[in-house]
Amino acid sequence: MSAAIDPAVVEHVTALADRARVASRRLALMSRADKDAALLRLADAVEAATPAILAGNAGDLERGRGAGMSESLQDRLRLDEARVAAVAQALRDVAALPDPVGEVVRGSTLANGLQIRQVRVPMGVIGMIYEARPNVTVDAAGLCLKSGNAVILRGGSAAAGSNHALVEAMRASLAEQGLPADAVTLLEEGGRDAARALMTARGHVDLVIPRGGADLIQTVVRESTVPVIETGIGVCHVYVDRAADLDKALAITLNAKTQRPSVCNAAESLLVHRDVAVDFLPKVLTDLAGAGVRLHVSPEVAPHADAAGAAYAIASEADFGTEWHGLELSVALVDDLDEAMDRIRRFGTGHTEAIVTEDRGAARRFTAEVDAAVVMVNASTRFTDGGEFGFGAEIGISTQKLHARGPMALPELTTTKWVVDGDGQVR
Missing domain, CATH: 3.40.309.10 (Aldehyde Dehydrogenase; Chain A, domain 2)
Structure with missing residues (x-):
C-alpha cells in the first residue's frame, strides 16, 4: 500500500486544479478563431523565448550527463534552435486543424418531434504526467487549449529547466492576451507526492494521461483514482x-x-x-x-x-x-x-x-x-505519429481500447454531451 501523501502537497495540487477549472470554463466558451489566434501568439512567444529555453535545456543536459543519463534519453531531452522552432510550428499546425468542440457526432429527430444531438465538448481539466520530453510540454498545452481544456503538466525532473522556461513563455503570452494563465500550469513542487496528488485529485481533475516508460505508465494506471488514458510502450x-x-x-x-x-x-x-x-x-x-x-x-x-x-x-x-x-x-x-x-x-x-x-x-x-x-x-x-497522420501534434499514443486508440489529438481530448431540444413534449 502506498504511503500517505503529504497533506500540504495535496492542498497545493488541489488549489492549482481548482484554478485550472476556472480557466477551463473560459476556454470552453472560446470560438475557434479566438483559440487559433491564441495558439499563433503562443507559437511566437515560444520562439521569442528560445535563448531562455535553450539555457534551461543546457542545464538539464548537464545534470543528466552528470547522473549518467543514456545517450538515447539525452536525445529525447535535447533541444536546439531547430527543435524549438519545430515545437513552435506544432502550435501553428494545431491552430490550422478543425475545432472538434461543438461537432455533432450523431443526431436524430424522434417521432414526437424531439431533436436529439450528441455534441463534442471539452473534458475540462487534464493532467499530463510524463518524462524527459520537453516537446510534450508544448504539444499538450496546444492540444488542450484548442480542445477547450486546461492542462496541469507534471514533467520529469530531468527536464525541469526546459519545462519551466517553456511554460513561463506560454503563461506570459496567455496573460498578455487577456486569457487565463492557469489554462497551462506546470506542477513543479512536491516531488513524487505531487504526481500522486495529481492522479488522485478526483473531482478536481477530469482525466490523467501518462506518457513515458513502462514503470511510469503502470504506476499511474495502478494508483490513479482519476480516469486514465493509458499510453503504452512500443515493442x-x-x-x-x-x-x-x-x-x-x-x-x-x-x-x-x-x-x-x-x-x-x-x-x-x-x-x-x-x-x-x-x-x-x-x-x-x-x-x-x-x-x-x-x-x-x-x-x-x-x-x-x-x-x-x-x-x-x-x-x-x-x-x-x-x-x-x-x-x-x-x-x-x-x-x-x-x-x-x-x-x-x-x-x-x-x-x-x-x-x-x-x-x-x-x-x-x-x-x-x-x-x-x-x-x-x-x-x-x-x-505512427500524430503529425504524420495529419493531426498536428499528438498528446500520446494510446494502446488501450476504450475511448481512444493510437495517436491521440483533438477529438480524443473531448467527451460528448447529449443536447435535446423540445417544444413542451412530456413522457
Whole structure:
C-alpha cells in the first residue's frame, strides 16, 4: 500500500486544479478563431523565448550527463534552435486543424418531434504526467487549449529547466492576451507526492494521461483514482514475409530502427520468413551493423550476424519483449505468417506492427488478426505519429481500447454531451 501523501502537497495540487477549472470554463466558451489566434501568439512567444529555453535545456543536459543519463534519453531531452522552432510550428499546425468542440457526432429527430444531438465538448481539466520530453510540454498545452481544456503538466525532473522556461513563455503570452494563465500550469513542487496528488485529485481533475516508460505508465494506471488514458510502450515488430520486396524490406527495416531509435514507434524486433533469410539477412544485418545497431539474435541468425560483422548476442526470451530505446534490435526467423503473428501476440505491446509483403492475402490476414493500435503494410513503424497522420501534434499514443486508440489529438481530448431540444413534449 502506498504511503500517505503529504497533506500540504495535496492542498497545493488541489488549489492549482481548482484554478485550472476556472480557466477551463473560459476556454470552453472560446470560438475557434479566438483559440487559433491564441495558439499563433503562443507559437511566437515560444520562439521569442528560445535563448531562455535553450539555457534551461543546457542545464538539464548537464545534470543528466552528470547522473549518467543514456545517450538515447539525452536525445529525447535535447533541444536546439531547430527543435524549438519545430515545437513552435506544432502550435501553428494545431491552430490550422478543425475545432472538434461543438461537432455533432450523431443526431436524430424522434417521432414526437424531439431533436436529439450528441455534441463534442471539452473534458475540462487534464493532467499530463510524463518524462524527459520537453516537446510534450508544448504539444499538450496546444492540444488542450484548442480542445477547450486546461492542462496541469507534471514533467520529469530531468527536464525541469526546459519545462519551466517553456511554460513561463506560454503563461506570459496567455496573460498578455487577456486569457487565463492557469489554462497551462506546470506542477513543479512536491516531488513524487505531487504526481500522486495529481492522479488522485478526483473531482478536481477530469482525466490523467501518462506518457513515458513502462514503470511510469503502470504506476499511474495502478494508483490513479482519476480516469486514465493509458499510453503504452512500443515493442514494435517488422515482419518480412516470404513474398516481400526485399529492397522495400531493407529500407523499411533501417528506417524503422535507425531514423530515431529512442522513440516509441521505432522497431524493436525484426522477424524474417525463413524462405527469404539467405537473401535478406546478409544485406539487412550488414546495413544495421553499419548504422551501429547491436543485435540480439536467435541461434540460427547468429551465423549471418557473424558474416555481417555485426555486434550481437544470443537473445534471451526477455530480449524479444524489450523496448530498447536505442540502437539495439532483436532478430528471429519464423516459418510462416502464423508464427510471426504468434510472436507479435506474445511479445508485442499493442502499439505498431508492420508487415512487408506483396501478397495481398497475407497483408489482409495481418491487418485483420494483429491486435495493435496501428498496423502497417509496406511502411515504416515510424509513421505512427500524430503529425504524420495529419493531426498536428499528438498528446500520446494510446494502446488501450476504450475511448481512444493510437495517436491521440483533438477529438480524443473531448467527451460528448447529449443536447435535446423540445417544444413542451412530456413522457
